[in-house]
Amino acid sequence: xxxxxxxxxxxxxxxxxxxxxxxxxxxxxxxxxxxxxxxxxxxxxxxxxxxxxxxxxxxxxxxxxxxxxxxxxxxxxxxxxxxxxxxxxxxxxxxxxxxxxxxxxxxxxxxxxxxxxxxxxxxxxxxxxxxxxxx
Amino acid sequence: xxxxxxxxxxxxxxxxxxxxxxxxxxxxxxxxxxxxxxxxxxxxxxxxxxxxxxxxxxxxxxxxxxxxxxxxxxxxxxxxxxxxxxxxxxxxxxxxxxxxxxxxxxxxxxxxxxxxxxxxxxxxxxxxxxxxxxxxxxxxxxxxxxxxxxxxxxxxxxxxxxxxxxxxxxxxxxxxxxxxxxxxxxxxxxxxxxxxxxxxxxxxxxxxxxxxxxxxxxxxxxxxxxxxxxxxxxxxxxxxxxxxxxxxxxxxxxxxxxxxxxxxxxxxxxxxxxxxxxxxxxxxxxxxxxxxxxxxxxxxxxxxxxxxxxxxxxxxxxxxxxxxxxxxxxxx
Numbered sequence: 001x002x003x004x005x006x007x008x009x010x011x012x013x014x015x016x017x018x019x020x021x022x023x024x025x026x027x028x029x030x031x032x033x034x035x036x037x038x039x040x041x042x043x044x045x046x047x048x049x050x051x052x053x054x055x056x057x058x059x060x061x062x063x064x065x066x067x068x069x070x071x072x073x074x075x076x077x078x079x080x081x082x083x084x085x086x087x088x089x090x091x092x093x094x095x096x097x098x099x100x101x102x103x104x105x106x107x108x109x110x111x112x113x114x115x116x117x118x119x120x121x122x123x124x125x126x127x128x129x130x131x132x133x134x135x
Numbered sequence: 136x137x138x139x140x141x142x143x144x145x146x147x148x149x150x151x152x153x154x155x156x157x158x159x160x161x162x163x164x165x166x167x168x169x170x171x172x173x174x175x176x177x178x179x180x181x182x183x184x185x186x187x188x189x190x191x192x193x194x195x196x197x198x199x200x201x202x203x204x205x206x207x208x209x210x211x212x213x214x215x216x217x218x219x220x221x222x223x224x225x226x227x228x229x230x231x232x233x234x235x236x237x238x239x240x241x242x243x244x245x246x247x248x249x250x251x252x253x254x255x256x257x258x259x260x261x262x263x264x265x266x267x268x269x270x271x272x273x274x275x276x277x278x279x280x281x282x283x284x285x286x287x288x289x290x291x292x293x294x295x296x297x298x299x300x301x302x303x304x305x306x307x308x309x310x311x312x313x314x315x316x317x318x319x320x321x322x323x324x325x326x327x328x329x330x331x332x333x334x335x336x337x338x339x340x341x342x343x344x345x346x347x348x349x350x351x352x353x354x355x356x357x358x359x360x361x362x363x364x365x366x367x368x369x370x371x372x373x374x375x376x377x378x379x380x381x382x383x384x385x386x387x388x389x390x391x392x393x394x395x396x397x398x399x400x401x402x403x404x405x406x407x408x409x410x411x412x413x414x415x416x417x418x419x420x421x422x423x424x425x426x427x428x429x430x431x432x433x434x435x436x437x438x439x440x441x442x443x444x445x446x447x448x449x450x451x452x453x454x455x456x457x458x459x460x461x462x463x464x465x466x467x
Contacts, residue, residue: 001389001419012254019282021147023168023389025415031168031393033147035282041422041429045374046254048432049188052368080246081300082189085258088299 001025003034011038012046053080064131070106071131072097075121089120137236141267143277143284147390149263150196151176152279153240154203156265158212160238161314165210169320172394173327174206177387178334179346187301188257190372193350195383197334199242199261199302203309205330209323213313218305222293225306229266229274232310238267238277242307244298250278250285255379260302266292324398325467331391332464335456344457351449358439366442371432374425384425388418395463406466413459417452424448 003024013019019035026032060077063069076086087094099105100113111125118125127135141160144167146152151167154174158165171177178197185192196202200216207214219225232239244260245251267284268275274292276285287295296306335343350373357366377384392414399407427448431441 001385001415001422012252016250016252018252020280021145022386023147023393025392029412031389031396031411035145039378041374041425042378044429044433045371045379045425048367048371049375050254052189052371080188080257082186085300088303 003027003032006034006036007039008036009038009040009043011040011043013038053077061135065133067103070101070103071128071135072106072117073101074131074135075117075123075128079121086120090116136234136269139236139238139267141238141265141277144279145282146279147386148176149279150199150202150261151390153263153265154206156277156279157238157240157311158314161311162316163210163212163314163318166397168390168394169324169397170206171202171387171390172331172398173209173323174202174204175327175330175334176202177331177391179343181341181346181350183341188372190369193373193376195377195387199263200307200309203240205327206323207311209326210318210320211315212311214309215312216307216309218307220305222297222306225296225308226289226293229308230269232308233266233269237310238265239308239310240265241296242302242304242309243295244300244304245295246298247291247294248278249287249291250281258298258300260298260300260304262295320401324401328398328463328467332460335460336464344453344460347456348450348453351446351453353446354449355439355443355446358437358442363435363437367432367435370428370445374428374432377421378425384421385418388414388421392418404466407463410459410463410466413455413462417455417459420448420452420455424452 001022001024003026006022006024014037019037021033022036023031023033057074057077060069060074064071064074083094083098087097090097100109114125114128118128142156144152144156144159146155146167148171151170154170155165155167176196178195180194182192182194204214217228219228229239241264242260243262243264244258245262246256246258248256264276264278266274267277272289273286274289276287278285296304298304337343337345339345340349357369361369378386392411395407395411395414399405399411424445428445431445
């Protein structure tokens, strides 16, 4: 990459006033560094990933409202986690956490476990207990 | 507490950056590309059975921590690494180091890093930063991918030090305990290059240039095998792994090309300058691939042809890299 072709596209980096460093060659073919504000292909890849993520979140919400899954599934997706990561944060086996995704099992969970989930998701306990349309 | 003058230099990749900044602090002036080259930072591995963000894992770098460890070994630097069973102990050790004026590298998760843009916050646990001081309950942070230094509260730092999931850092802290004043840089550069050529030309299917070719062939089959929606998602993941998290594709090739230029001078071997140029061209090819792949993602292209074309681009890159690393091996 030539120094003058280092991309300066708009990206999410600007939301935090960030720029990333790149290595590129100058007119004499020597390497040095310069800053980039972002690159469109990367922004697109991030956008596609975020869209997929939002779809997963919406889908999870639907399943919870329909009573097919417990709110844990929604907050897991919202926190960009999968079963392994959630199990790891909970300090429990994956199959146990997966069981908590069943509404029937979830209803019987004791307050300590619910509180731990709330801490992991960084939410209030009642957001888990009283999940509704506006959640 | 001992107040230290820690020079923050921004870098392209976090692990090289921490290594370079910490070694500079300890009196060894070593650039990011040199750390990367001596630590054999270029790598490629495809792990189909491991899913990251619901897509197969592709890594453009060796295991977290290895670049610094390898570079340290080659340069005769002793590094102490500590992991902790709880936060209490982890912070006691960090505070002890800061009291002694030892800037310390930490492995952290990025999901809870408050200074990162939201879109960058995923459960990726192999980020690296340096803590170089403390003011009250706040820690002074030199995160090498940031332009300037940052500040984290103890609570914020505890969250990222004890992030969970794959590669959970467990409070992992590392710092040099002895840095020699004289190092045999020629020998270190030679060993670093040898290791890279060996890894990239490894005679196994999922690693190095073979791995790139393997994934290249897979890409062509994705639309039929997993459906267009998933194929798009996988492709987005490839671009992110390649250009974002650790800047593995084009980014790494440019750092390596910069390293080869430095190596040409250090070893007095001008042929490395030509190879540096070739490496730059391959880096441009990786970026070209990312550009095309992002278009396929954005337009949600439905025909197999687009994937066929991307597949060919990757296979072509694999062939070019095979030639480059073979030439590199011969040039020593």
